[in-house]
Amino acid sequence: QVQLVESGGGLVQAGGSLRLSCAASGGTGRRYAMGWFRQAPGKEREFVAGIKWSSTSTAYADSVKGRFTISRDNVKNTVYLQMNSLKPEDTAVYYCAADKSNFLPTTEAEYDYWGQGTQVTVSS
Secondary structure, eight states, X not given: OOEEEEEOOEEEETTOOEEEEEEEESOTTOOOEEEEXXXXXXXXXXXXXXXXXXXXXXXXXXXXXTTEEEEEETTTTEEEEEEOSOOGGGOEEXXXXXXXXXXXXXXXXXXXXXXXOEEEEEEO
16 A cells, blocks of 8 residues: 655745645565656546656656656655746646556556645746
């Protein structure tokens, strides 16, 4: 069983930056791909970014390419999402998720474990 805890959310003005963190515990010895998703009010949860265990492969939603960067530190069991040039439409609850297959999926159904989410609010 893997536990995921997100942090780093908050209120920021448009054009600003935030860095989200996701600390993982449990499930040691297994190589997980990790993903970030977000859910805005009244909308479905959507894929934002993902990274394989080795960091050799990453994936991004078109809406965040060039602005967001996903990275991970396997020694610290932590995944990060650096978010720059934030826009009001980035406002959402951000969730991290773990995929035990390490295939780097982009759909939420393929992820096995989820955090509780952290709120990001971007004001205009």
